[in-house]
Amino acid sequence: MTPAPRRPAARSASAIPQLSWRAPQPAPIVLVSGPEEVCAERAISGVRDYLRAEDPSLEVSDLRADDYESGSLLGLTSPSLFGEPRLVRVSGVEKCSDTFLTEAIAYLQTPQDGATVILRHTGASVRGKKLLDAIRSGSGGGVEVACPAIKRDSDKYDFAAGEFSAASRRIAPAALRALVSAFSDDVTELAAACQQLIADVPGDIGEQVVERYYGGRVEATAFTVADTAIAGRYGDALIALRHALTSGADPVPLVAAIASKLRTMARVAGTREPARELAARLGMKDWQIDRARRDLAGWNQGALAIAIQAAARADAEVKGASRDPVFAVERLVTVVATRAPYGA
Template structure:
């Protein structure tokens, strides 16, 4: 059985931050704080810790405690050594809603953690409840570690999440396929994670955009980014069809405009720069793939047409947020200006 080493501490441990571990690769410690709102990542981290400990010793005892419905004495009872000395894993949920009794006993436990026990404290950050306990853990009491699970909201974060799913599984996915997959599940990380795992389990070789289309074509076709991509590429007919398909599928006009605006802003930031992709990405706080994609999108555009597209999108944004009675017309006008690269009602030729 591999030996587990507790995190290194110093004489000033009470004043230093505890180790921060990636949720994809957590390691056990006497106390593990799994913090942050992203439940998908938290569940993965907690499951990985259980698997790690069970691989060390299959006799692992697993107990679950609800901090918001706590019975006094439970924590000490489930962490105390049993007759045969099996290792113990205690998963504590709802620390952001913990009772006074739990917080008092948990603070006491940090002073004298039980040998052979791993206590996982799950705090979503939804409230400041339990702050004293979190501060104590983070100050080094209990000789713990923290596994942050921040919210995954930005497109780049979702791209990194999905990319990590395939990288961890040792699977290759084409950049276009990855982007299509992320776009198809842009609103739900749980569904995105499930889609990644389905492709990993079902597809024996590399994952191409054709495979993503076959599995999730319906989702991809109605994606806001499909509307944006086809309009920016100048495929006017396809862009209008994609727009109408998206609206018929129940897509909200506001996110549709936001998707177009996001791509145009990225194009504007990248336009005219001759820096290398890595240096420009670093300067702008972007990913390399975002810079490369924006440069491809800029083909056929110039300063005048890009400015006109941005103005049309700003107008559509105001219209779909209440400035116009006809949101559909506002969207079609925006798509027309972008796809034809000409003022509305005027042919570019």
């Protein structure tokens, strides 16, 4: 799928307005593009709520572009007897049928008055590119809401921070970091966790609140093991590891958490740039740089190299190269916490 990474460049040259998924607005055509489903769902719901607030009689209909019956789009967007506003949500545009593609492109030439058509394209394929190009050229009077993938830790941190900011709620930086760590593998669950805290917790949200709600998450436990091992607290690290394993934690995320922190330390080690400049260059956050520099206290280049090699070995072993993944993660914790080769 090599064309997919090039789409942002195409959007930047678009002739139509680019809207944030947090603040979408209706238009005759609303293109919701990109793979991040939680953002796309928010954008689509936001357009619906906007239109419904203007007129509660809004008619909402759904179509599938990949299972499309000829004439459906025009039929659902045509004015009704009483002239209610219409919203048509079209999913699966990235796998649309030829019939839908032909009719959608024709619809752009004469959009129906009072109708809003939302086209959802995940970017999973180049199918429908002719339609997207037509929309982005300005045909149909459309707008685009981009929903790029949220993969990097810094992007997840920004996403979660935005959830609380949008709700005019304050969360302590340490609490926000703990929350992101607890749901680092699933943006949808991260969004749900943010909304639960916003709904359930009055006032400011601190680290203890996040720990009370989500301290049992495997990922949070994994980072506890990683933090204590990297700090050189060997006994505490083994206790945390045993607690994690008896609580049902899988060795894979435990190793991944340690390896992630070691990689960040390696990227930061030896640099003297200000945190903000280094963070911008590495695609990280200021606090990640500061934390990595604190984690590097007591480490030298040789010990860090040994730990990274041990993490690579453990990663392979917990993913099937060893019959005893628990021993593999125990050995890694020992190497990291003692900052020496295993058995030295």
